[in-house]
Amino acid sequence: MSVLWIAVRRSAAVWAALPVLVFTWVVARDRQGLWSGDWSMASGHLSAAVLWPVALVAAVAAWDASRMRRVGADVLERSYPRSGLAYLLLAGLPALVLALLCSAVMLLAVSISMRGGGHPLWTYLAVAGTAFVAGVAAGVAGGYVLPRFLAAPAVGIVLWLVMAYGSISDNKYVRALVIRDVRCCDVSQKPLLVTLAGQWLWLVAVIIACAAVLCWRRPRLAGRIGLLALVALLGSGKFFSEGHFQFTTMRQPDQGICRQSPDGARVCMWPAHSADLDRWVRVVDDYRQRFPELNPADSYAEKGLDWSGGSARISAIDPGTPDTELLEQLAVPTVSRPPECARRPSSNATASGDHQALSYRRYPGMRARALLQAWILHRLNPELNTEQLNPPPNRTSEVEQLLSAPQDVRQAWVREAIPANNDCTTPMPELPA
Incomplete structure (x- = not known):
């Protein structure tokens, strides 16, 4: 042996x-x-x-x-x-x-x-x-x-x-x-x-x-x-x-697979996730019809190939995920991220070296972020009460005031609040009485 x-x-x-x-x-x-x-x-x-x-x-x-x-x-x-x-x-x-x-x-x-x-x-x-x-x-x-x-x-x-x-x-x-x-x-x-x-x-x-x-x-x-x-x-x-x-x-965006939706949006995904492309095409068109106030650009979903900055996250869909959750993935980031004018690069880069870690300063319109997020979630799930919308504790009364306003008044406030949330000078508009 x-x-x-x-x-x-x-x-x-x-x-x-x-x-x-x-x-x-x-x-x-x-x-x-x-x-x-x-x-x-x-x-x-x-x-x-x-x-x-x-x-x-x-x-x-x-x-x-x-x-x-x-x-x-x-x-x-x-x-x-x-x-x-x-x-x-x-x-x-x-x-x-x-x-x-x-x-x-x-x-x-x-x-x-x-x-x-x-x-x-x-x-x-x-x-x-x-x-x-x-x-x-x-x-x-x-x-x-x-x-x-x-x-x-x-x-x-x-x-x-x-x-x-x-x-x-x-x-x-x-x-x-x-x-x-x-x-x-x-x-x-x-x-x-x-x-x-x-x-x-x-x-x-x-x-x-x-x-x-x-x-x-x-x-x-x-x-x-x-x-x-x-x-x-x-x-x-x-x-x-x-x-x-x-x-x-970062991989080059030209390696992605793109498709034009019936409503004119260009939806792109990485080949590894392309099995869900048809469903994302349908969801993106639904998003554009439901939330015209958010000004969804024709090429918005194309940024799903680059998840930096204000890009949309167009990725693989987990089994059993409802369309409302996918719509939330598209809509909420448009109001939850700070505008470019408020961003400042951190001194430390990420370990992978793909992007710098970002921080941001306070700006006048940022008070509208929590209210706009609650408005989006209420549009997608009207049956949820105020607590289930999970607003900050000190903003609950403002969310209730906004959602209790007539629909046309509420929509008018949203159309004013979105530009204020996306620049660094305009304050949040007054809530409907």
Whole structure:
């Protein structure tokens, strides 16, 4: 029987496989709402969801490495000419197989839940897969140098903390090195390949550095391997700087699928969501007929391909969503977003680099926003009372005053309030008596 087969049979991955795979399946199915929209979003959430699997397989690798050292494998490997790499293979292979099984389970869960179109972002998922290899390498190196009963929990907990909190760090360098991107990927975005290449090289540098740790008894060999890790690290930094540490970039609108509605509106969607295009065409025409006061432009829905600023959100429709909710998606943003003249860019850009985070200053007409939102919801759902319209507590009486006015008077107020809400100088008109 070969040494490798003995190592696999005696590995902790054998008895840990079932609970780890069941845990991965339960977590994936519990979050299936994040997978089902389209493959772009699913790819991003899959990358973010490797947090627990990577930490668990790294802990398994650390346990196996520390256990091998306890039974004297480290004494035998001193006479082997490629000791570090052999030790890494023997101790890490079972955990790596477990990592591949975890990835397969997550992809299966996504495939079952998927109702949108598109295709997986394979370059993005390849980096997430390399994170498993780096986690296993870190586990083996940790198990090689740490005490047996400390190695597995220490490696697993440290990796989990680094990936969990590093991914939400305000520092763009830390976020890039952590790999786990919690903000990827909208269907209107695509991964930036140069940054992904930098992340991949960084993980390769981690793997090579772990091999150097295993060769520390042969300083010359460890030094050469460590130098190779440094070269990979410098290469990753070069790619990071070329990509400006941005993970994604916006897709071009000309990649969308457009259709002209009977009422003359141009409705566009990304190909992954185009199965719902016919319904959106009908809803957009209904919206234009119901809310002429909102001045819906002919090209309004075309902005659904770019969800920045005041764009409409024309996306995949969840099963069972009524038309009134889709109409609300179109109408409410036109009165809830501040006008361009009141917007000011924040000093911090988003991690994905697609758009800057926006803030806005107060302006005279903004008092009309809550009343206009209540008016829209009342138009769509006349049976709702004032409390169900959910106005701010201090504006409830104003909402009641507006909705209790005669329809023609109310419409006249709305036609005056909308321009006031959309500029930075006109105050909100007086409410109907």
